[in-house]
Amino acid sequence: MSQNEFQALLQFMKVLADENRLKLLGILANGERSVEELAALLKLKAPTVSHHLAKLRELDLVGMRSEGNTHYYWLNGDALRQTNKLLLTPEKMASLVDDVEGDAWERKVLRDFFDGIRLKEIPASPKKRSVILKWFTNQFEYGVYYKEKQVNEIIQRHHEDSAFFRRELISRAGYMQRDNGTYWRVSPELLDRDKRLEVLRQLIDLFEPLHIYSEAEVNELIRTKSSDYQFLKRELVAEDMLNSDASGYWRN
DSSP states (O other), X not given: OOHHHHHHXXXXXXXXXXXXXXXXXXXXXXXXXEHHHHHHHHTOOHHHHHHHHHHHHXXXXXXXXXXXXXXXXXXXXXXXXXXXXXXXXXXXXXXXXXXXXXXXXXXXXXXXXXXXXXXXXXXXXXXXXXXXXHHHHTTSOTTOEEEHHHHHHHHHTTOSOHHHHHHIXXXXXXXXXXXXXXXXXXXXXXXXXXXXXXXXXXXXTTSOTTOOBOHHHHHHHHHTTXXXXXXXXXXXXXXXXXXXXXXXXXXX
C-alpha cells in the first residue's frame, strides 16, 4: 500500500469512527433526507448533523442538493464501493504490515551477513543485496559532501571492496550521487516515489517545449531546485519526462 493510499484509508477510518456518522450513512442508504429530518431521527441539533455531513462529504460518501433553503443529502454508493474496491480488499489490508514484516526480515538479513560491523560476504540475491546497500548508505550523513578517499575509508571499515559499493550505491541503488569526485547521500524525500514524482513534475516545468538543452544546461536548471541534480536528471529521463540523445535533452 502506497503512502497516499495509507493516508486515504486512515482518513476514511477516522471519519467513520463515529457512531452518529455511521447512523447517518445507514439512514441515507434508505433514501434522501434533509438536515432537519436527520436531526429529528438522531435526536441531534441541526448544526451538529451538518458538521457530521460535512465530514462525510470530504470523503465524497454523501451527495447534497439544495431546494430553496433546504439541503437534501443522499448516500453516494458509487464512492463507497470504489473505496471498498481500492482500499478495503484483503490484499490491501495485508499490505498494512509490509513495513513491520519487512523490518524483521531486513534485520535477519543483516544478522546473517554481518559479523559485528564487518560484512562477511556480498549477497547474491538482489533483494538481500538491497538491504546491505541500504545499511551502507546509513553510514553516510545527509548534507555532508565526501571525497572519494573518505567514501573508501568508510566502506572499508565494513568491507574491502570499496569500488563495488561505490558503484552500487550510485548506479544501482541510487542512494548516493557523485560529481567531480565528490559524493553525497540523496535526500530521503527523493527515495519515496510519490514525493519524487512531485519534485519531477515541478522540475519539468522549468524546461521549455521544443528547446534542446545541453547536459550542462540541464544540470544548472535542476540545481536551482535541488543539489541532487544527477539523480533527478536520470529520473526525469527514466519517467519519460525528458528525452535525450547525442544532441542533448528535450522535454516530452
